[in-house]
Amino acid sequence: MAVRKYAAIILVACISFLFSHFAIAEGDLDKPWASLNDDQKKVLAPLADDWDNLRPWQRERMLEIAHDYPKMPIDRQERVQQRLTSWSRMTPFERENARKRFQQFKSLAPEKKEELRKQWNEYRDASPEKRQELRTQRPEIFGTEDVGR
Amino acid sequence: MKVETENQQAELRDQALAERIASLLDEQASNIDARIASKLNYASQQALANMASPSSGMVISQNGVIKLFGNYWHQHRLLVTLMMCGLGLLALLAMQNIANQEDAEKGDAYLLASDLPPEVYSNEGFGTWLSENTQQ
Structure with missing residues (x-):
């Protein structure tokens, strides 16, 4: 009886954990511009007009950029903002190629x-x-x- | 000598007490309701059957340690399965965190902040140049 009770508790804990984990991920994917915080809006300002037309996975990528942005020095932050618009207008294929080549570039002598x-x-x-x-x-x-x- | 006598007396007292308890239990058992007696009998048969059944379906349970684990597994398989699932889940999340840390410098932000504009990285010719120069 006690074993079943513990098993039920563990099962409920695991399910709740999984749901909360994926709920957070889903919540992040579908963020309209109005729901972004001030820091995110500041970084992603060049995309303000296009934001609500971006696909959820594009928004997720852009939010990742906003997350990494404060870790960079000022000159690099400026570059990121200058390049955000053209980056968001590249096709997924071009972006994926760019990511691969950026990694290749980093492995150069x-x-x-x-x-x-x-x-x-x-x-x-x-x-x-x-x-x-x-x-x-x-x-x-x-x-x-x-x-x- | 005195100690031995005291021990013997204590043993006799214990024996007398045990006999008294047994006789009381027998007396009560003879007065027990037939329905309850039937239920007790059924429960005792079930318990004996469970004890007699193999401790696990595992053939390798000849080994003492594995048999011990097999017993535990047999009795708590649901709990053990869930614990294994929980551990697997934790391991998966830990690996995901490690992978995220490794990807720390791989995010799109770092590509955009790179010395070269992102359009250069999407240029096929640059890809070829990179492949040639990475191999060297």
Whole structure:
């Protein structure tokens, strides 16, 4: 009798735990703009107009960005905000490819990474004509279109 | 010698008490209601049958330790199953937390804050360049 009682208690505890776990996840997925807190709104401000049209899984990804944002230095936070809109407009396929290549980039040898950073800094500071020239010379690095800084 | 005599007297007293208890129980048992006697008889048969049944369906229960566990398993299988499920669930959540920690620098925020714009990472040509340079 006592065993059944304990078993029932454990079963109820496990079910409640599972429900609460998934309920939190579901709740996070379906957040309209109005329900975001001030910090989240501040980070995701560039997406304010588009937010309610985003799919639940896109919102979840964006909320993850808002979660990681305060851990970054100011200059990186600015970059995140500048790039949020274009990021949200990329297709899921493009974003997934970008994530894979970002991980690949991180596994490059330090000198390769540094070389690439240097080239990109030069590209950013160059005139439009020079950037066009660089894109023609190194499309694999600078792409074929003038992307945001 | 004196101690031995005292012990013997104590044993005799205990025996007399036990006989008295047994006779009282017998007396009460003979007066018991037939319906209750039938129920008690049934319960005792059930208890004996449970004791006689194998402690577990496990063939490997010849080993003493496993048999001990087998007995426990047989008697509390629901509780043990639920405990195992609970432990499995906890292990899963712990692994998820570890994976989340490992992913700490893998979030989209870090990609957006990277030295290169996200469009570069979605560029096929850059993917090829990365593959070539990662292998080197």
